[in-house]
Amino acid sequence: MRPADLISDKLLEPLGEGALAFFAYIGGSGMLLFKTFLGLFTLPWGRWLACMVMPWRWKELAADRRWNLIADQMSKVGVDSFPLVFLTALFTGMVLALQSAYQLQKMSAENYIGSLVALSMTRELGPVLTALVVTGRVGAAITAELGTMRVTEQIDALETLGVDSVNYLAVPRMAALLIMLPVLVIYADMVGILGGYIVGVYKLGITSSMYMNMTWDPLRIKDVLTGLFKAAVFATIITGIACHEGFETQGGAEGVGRSTTLSVVISFILIITADCFFTALFYFVFP
Amino acid sequence: MIELINLYKEFGKHPVLRGVNLTIRDGETMVIIGRSGCGKSVLLKHMIGLMKPDEGQVIVDGEEVSRASGETLRRLRLKFGMLFQGAALFDSLTVGENVAFSLREHTPMEEPEIQARIVECLGYVGLSGIEHLKPAELSGGMRKRVGLARALAIKPRVILYDEPTTGVDPIGADAINRLILRLHDRLKVTGVVVTHDMVSATKIADRIAMLHEGRILQVGTVEEIRSTSNPVVRQFILGVSENEEGK
Numbered sequence: 001m002r003p004a005d006l007i008s009d010k011l012l013e014p015l016g017e018g019a020l021a022f023f024a025y026i027g028g029s030g031m032l033l034f035k036t037f038l039g040l041f042t043l044p045w046g047r048w049l050a051c052m053v054m055p056w057r058w059k060e061l062a063a064d065r066r067w068n069l070i071a072d073q074m075s076k077v078g079v080d081s082f083p084l085v086f087l088t089a090l091f092t093g094m095v096l097a098l099q100s101a102y103q104l105q106k107m108s109a110e111n112y113i114g115s116l117v118a119l120s121m122t123r124e125l126g127p128v129l130t131a132l133v134v135t136g137r138v139g140a141a142i143t144a145e146l147g148t149m150r151v152t153e154q155i156d157a158l159e160t161l162g163v164d165s166v167n168y169l170a171v172p173r174m175a176a177l178l179i180m181l182p183v184l185v186i187y188a189d190m191v192g193i194l195g196g197y198i199v200g201v202y203k204l205g206i207t208s209s210m211y212m213n214m215t216w217d218p219l220r221i222k223d224v225l226t227g228l229f230k231a232a233v234f235a236t237i238i239t240g241i242a243c244h245e246g247f248e249t250q251g252g253a254e255g256v257g258r259s260t261t262l263s264v265v266i267s268f269i270l271i272i273t274a275d276c277f278f279t280a281l282f283y284f285v286f287p
Numbered sequence: 288m289i290e291l292i293n294l295y296k297e298f299g300k301h302p303v304l305r306g307v308n309l310t311i312r313d314g315e316t317m318v319i320i321g322r323s324g325c326g327k328s329v330l331l332k333h334m335i336g337l338m339k340p341d342e343g344q345v346i347v348d349g350e351e352v353s354r355a356s357g358e359t360l361r362r363l364r365l366k367f368g369m370l371f372q373g374a375a376l377f378d379s380l381t382v383g384e385n386v387a388f389s390l391r392e393h394t395p396m397e398e399p400e401i402q403a404r405i406v407e408c409l410g411y412v413g414l415s416g417i418e419h420l421k422p423a424e425l426s427g428g429m430r431k432r433v434g435l436a437r438a439l440a441i442k443p444r445v446i447l448y449d450e451p452t453t454g455v456d457p458i459g460a461d462a463i464n465r466l467i468l469r470l471h472d473r474l475k476v477t478g479v480v481v482t483h484d485m486v487s488a489t490k491i492a493d494r495i496a497m498l499h500e501g502r503i504l505q506v507g508t509v510e511e512i513r514s515t516s517n518p519v520v521r522q523f524i525l526g527v528s529e530n531e532e533g534k
Contacts, residue, residue, distance in 0.1 A: 065391065065392075153372070153373060154378070156337050156369075156375065157369070157375035157377070160337065160367060160368075160369040161389040161392065162393055163389075
């Protein structure tokens, strides 16, 4: 074999194939995301909101098939995640208080523990930890469910019955997580602060009023809002990747396992990367 | 009428369809036979637009399925009902909800009408009174019949059957064959059946087409296929493997 052939066979060809697969992945998930958001915006949100504020129209809402799909997912991905998020946030808040006490006590600055816990939770740990926990719980479940539907031809069956699979499967999940992840993040923020409070007040001897003052004092509405913005981005990542992996599943039970693993791994990486990017953006560009 | 014109389809570098030409007339039952993995199911999926051909056309009643998308494709698909190999029932829904799925999605029918239609369709496939069960509680043969009831609910003009008798015991298979015959005789629906079960094929077919190496090798009535002189078709309908043929 000539050296030129060697280079083209062993180096360029795999490189090209890898690059093609990479761009096919980006293109595929991008198209799915585009279709999902298109479907999301064509839903009758105005009418649903009107129904929600008028109790005598609740029956109409309860009979709406599209709304029921979303409500069902909101319960599955959101409400059922509360216990897990509670535990994660509570212990993170407690650990945060203890670890900062270890440092701050050396400078007799224990009073700042409250501020440190509040800011770390709302700006960073609340959104990121919640997103990671939800990826493991919800992202994996979505991929496994859609993947199984794909390999048992249920998605094909949907299409043959004249129903758009993206509108029927991806859109409700995206809507549900876009609504519920920010709610979960606010909940995590509060529980985390509670965890810090328990350690700070009952273990480290800071007075309750002092701790609460130090919690609320440095906290700006912007800190919470950037956290919620991140939550929306993470929700898009989790559902987008989970649905794409589910739809693209091939090859029976093994394929479902493989795409579920991939879904969680890719979501984790993208969440951490996006978090770093947006933190930097908020720090340098919109201080 | 369904016309397949010069269809080509490759998966990766593996060609599956290599110039398929076939016309299916209104009201007939066309059985497509061929070895496992020769692309029969792929052919069926092209007819309903689940797969797009690399080249060629699929034309249903003068409209091209292979180029259609969005609303047009959805409208065209409602002419079809499809029975999948593994039934492909939605396992999160009950049997009744499965059967009523397309009615609830596409028709303004009121709940009592829908319930009546569920009972009618399940009665048709001989499974009355199982509306409340989940697909996981049914046997393979029952699932297939529920799949058929789901396909029938919207009164399609064409039904595509992907291996309707595979994985069903002989008596169950016979029940499914009778069902297909009844749909053909009474409701005058066009049937396209993909199978490698020759007993079933000879029982239900108006015409049989043999798919071999990506092309239609021969099309004819049951008698014509039985008395064929084509060695490949003969080998398939007699069910002899290469080795025995060589002896």
